[in-house]
Amino acid sequence: MQASPLLQEFHPGPALLILAWVVVWGGIGGVVTPRIYRRRDLDASKATLYGTIAGAGLGPILLIILWTKTPELDWRWNVIPSLTALGLLYWAFATYHPANLCVTSGTYVISQVSNGILIGILYGVIAIGLTLIFSILGIVSFAHGQFYMLGGYAAFFTISQTMGAGLHPIIGLLMAGLITFVIGVVFEYTLLRPMHLGKVERPGEYAILLTFGLAFFLEYSALAILGANPRKVDPFFNLGNITIGAITLPPSRVIAAGIGLLILVILLWFLNYTWLGKALRAVSQDKQAAAVVGINPLNMNTLAFGLGAMLAGLSGAALVQVLAWVPNIGALASTRSFVVIVLGGMGSLPGAMIGGIVIGIVESLGVGCFPDVSRALAYQQVFGMIIFAVVLLLKPTGLFGREL
Missing domain, CATH: 1.10.3470 (ABC transporter involved in vitamin B12 uptake, BtuC)
Structure with missing residues (x-):
């Protein structure tokens, strides 16, 4: 029995891997980053937001820099990881549903x-x-x-x-x-x-x-x-x-x-x-x-x-x-x-x-x-x-x- 055309265009494997990257590293960044900032008596009010975005976008690459250097957080830390995270989410969507008009x-x-x-x-x-x-x-x-x-x-x-x-x-x-x-x-x-x-x-x-x-x-x-x-x-x-x-x-x-x-x-x-x-x-x-x-x-x-x-x-x-x-x-x-x-x-x-x-x-x-x-x-x-x-x-x- 042949699958319908709608099901044939679905490719959930790569999409799930991309989503797992975003969710797992975003969650790790959001939980660990404020703890590190508080442990060093630094302002942690923005650490959850910035850590989540950094993890979701660039994963351990940016998180290691964030955790070791603990810089003062401002909007510049968000630009590249935010765009990267959005790109990853779009990539996951495009992989899962390549025939969608928003992809083509x-x-x-x-x-x-x-x-x-x-x-x-x-x-x-x-x-x-x-x-x-x-x-x-x-x-x-x-x-x-x-x-x-x-x-x-x-x-x-x-x-x-x-x-x-x-x-x-x-x-x-x-x-x-x-x-x-x-x-x-x-x-x-x-x-x-x-x-x-x-x-x-x-x-x-x-x-x-x-x-x-x-x-x-x-x-x-x-x-x-x-x-x-x-x-x-x-x-x-x-x-x-x-x-x-x-x-x-x-x-x-x-x-x-x-x-x-x-x-x-x-x-x-x-x-x-x-x-x-x-x-x-x-x-x-x-x-x-x-x-x-x-x-x-x-x-x-x-x-x-x-x-x-x-x-x-x-x-x-x-x-x-x-x-x-x-x-x-x-x-x-x-x-x-x-x-x-x-x-x-x-x-x-x-x-x-x-x-x-x-x-x-x-x-x-x-x-x-x-x-x-x-x-x-x-x-x-x-x-x-x-x-x-x-x-x-x-x-x-x-x-x-x-x-x-």
């Missing part, structure tokens, strides 16, 4: 990376909103994804109702931002502010329960009123397919990414060059000192929650032209946002954006390179979770987080 077509890989960057920019904007709330209020909003969902629906219905009036579809984006900002401000002012006034005994649990409750209310209200049928709008601008060399980019994703970058530029200008933005930054650093110079931390809390909700809503409005919109899309966005902000580093705005792009690329490559195309989308978020778990194991504070 460089253009296909570049296309997947490009799509991942485009969608990752919006992931970053969503996560920046959650980071802003965490930095100012000190809480994590479990309703963040539902504001994203609400923004998409607000844009969809605004565009649907104004289409005959000759208004540009971008009006849907503005309406989504306004609606989510107002709801966020009202929610924080009426329900979260008592927590900051000392009227709540257990503020942490109070915030979790309230934002969870808001998330359920928004999602199931949308399901009851709008139903589960997917909604989508046409691209906001008629650009046609955008071709760069051999790469073709869908216009809806390019427009959405452009909107995300514009939102990011406006947000950075607001935070750095306006009084309110500087006040928000001051409150995030030291609320008591900010109050001494005349800034009202309570008002900044309300503004921050409103802005965070608005960023999520604007991201949803930008992506309603890309994705099929259903009420439970908010739950997926919440999970992804939590992954992004922890991956980038809690409280780091640049980390949130870079984390979003990393997750976008990883998910796009994971789906595009997965051998079984029929199951690829079902595992989309799993690929991001794998990177998330690896980063947490190697650097618990995230890519740009700081030790407390």
